[in-house]
Amino acid sequence: MKAVQLSSRVWQVNGFNPGPFTLQGTNTYVLGTGAKRILIDTGDGKQPNYFESLGNALRDSMGNAKISTILLTHWHGDHTGGLAGLLSQSFIDPDLVSSIKGTNTGMSRVYKRLDELNDKNWRGDMEVSDINVSKKLEQMVFEKKLEGADRQVILDLVTGEGNFSVAVEGATVCAVPTPGHTDEHISFYLVEENILFSGDCLLGKSSSIFNNLSNLINSFNLMLKLNPTAIYPGHGPIIDKPVDDIQLNIRHRLAREHQILKVMEDNTGNLIHGPTESEGEEFWYGLDSLFFLTYGPLQGEVLVRGAKYNLTNHLDKLIADQIVKSKTCSDGTILWAISKKQ
Numbered sequence: 001m002k003a004v005q006l007s008s009r010v011w012q013v014n015g016f017n018p019g020p021f022t023l024q025g026t027n028t029y030v031l032g033t034g035a036k037r038i039l040i041d042t043g044d045g046k047q048p049n050y051f052e053s054l055g056n057a058l059r060d061s062m063g064n065a066k067i068s069t070i071l072l073t074h075w076h077g078d079h080t081g082g083l084a085g086l087l088s089q090s091f092i093d094p095d096l097v098s099s100i101k102g103t104n105t106g107m108s109r110v111y112k113r114l115d116e117l118n119d120k121n122w123r124g125d126m127e128v129s130d131i132n133v134s135k136k137l138e139q140m141v142f143e144k145k146l147e148g149a150d151r152q153v154i155l156d157l158v159t160g161e162g163n164f165s166v167a168v169e170g171a172t173v174c175a176v177p178t179p180g181h182t183d184e185h186i187s188f189y190l191v192e193e194n195i196l197f198s199g200d201c202l203l204g205k206s207s208s209i210f211n212n213l214s215n216l217i218n219s220f221n222l223m224l225k226l227n228p229t230a231i232y233p234g235h236g237p238i239i240d241k242p243v244d245d246i247q248l249n250i251r252h253r254l255a256r257e258h259q260i261l262k263v264m265e266d267n268t269g270n271l272i273h274g275p276t277e278s279e280g281e282e283f284w285y286g287l288d289s290l291f292f293l294t295y296g297p298l299q300g301e302v303l304v305r306g307a308k309y310n311l312t313n314h315l316d317k318l319i320a321d322q323i324v325k326s327k328t329c330s331d332g333t334i335l336w337a338i339s340k341k342q
Helices: 048-060 094-101 116-123 135-142 151-159 213-226 242-266 287-295 301-320
Strands: 004-007 010-014 027-031 036-040 066-071 110-112 165-168 171-177 186-190 195-199 230-233 276-279 282-286 324-328 334-338
Touching: 010 048, 027 048, 027 230, 036 165, 036 171, 066 094, 066 165, 094 110, 135 151, 135 171, 135 213, 151 171, 151 213, 171 213, 186 213, 195 213, 213 242, 213 301, 230 242, 242 287, 242 301, 242 334, 282 287, 287 301, 301 324
Parallel strands: 036 066, 066 110, 195 230
Antiparallel strands: 004 010, 010 027, 027 036, 165 171, 171 186, 186 195, 276 282, 282 334, 324 334
């Protein structure tokens, strides 16, 4: 699978790692027009074809350009796993290599919003610089203060001096905080083309797993405010109608939430799978019961695991919204019940 030129300043390089969650493989992107380029994400590091494809594209189609900066959207291995393998590649700028190894006096030219707990799984002794995001922009995402802001306000915060940015010839890239898939997830905004690289926050023709639904929806709303011309996702095809896709994802998540609540309201005393308890007018549901009634007989262990993960996080949001409550039984089983009628 050859690298694909998306514009005069953007190339897409597939990670050669297809799967149920990665779809056709991780999308990585090369940005810029000059001798030094930016790489967004690195694949999983297990596919020699990826390094070959990236190197061929840089040599044959980009004038033997070198990767001088690497941006990472989040800590998952299919986005960070290739970093170590890139160090030995001839198409990596030597100054980038020395910065990763900590053998020069400057900052590392690999940038990521650092996550102390999860980064240690892939980072090892490699030096990575933290992405500092505008505090006001981040506050608007986490505290749901986007409603009154127009696009220009958001754009000024994204491209302003208080927010992370990096530039090479032909490409200026700014950080956009988009938590929800992971806590530290960052998307990247290409100023010259009004393009957003969404990582795993928003996928093409698919829905992503998430660890915090409230944050994910807030991130979607931030994307709507930014109103990019197109979105280049971490997996799946290019999103050329961003508003339609973002709104579809929001509706999908809220519809799933409504479905879970309807299951809990309509199936009292009529469950098929998993532990349940009845306490007067309250009925407590186990995860397997809720999963079967919400998703039905879903096939494939990996898909089931992902769906259960999302279901648990839907329930966490409903608990935070004080619509659902939970309890832990003596054997460690967690049960859920509606705490107030809708």
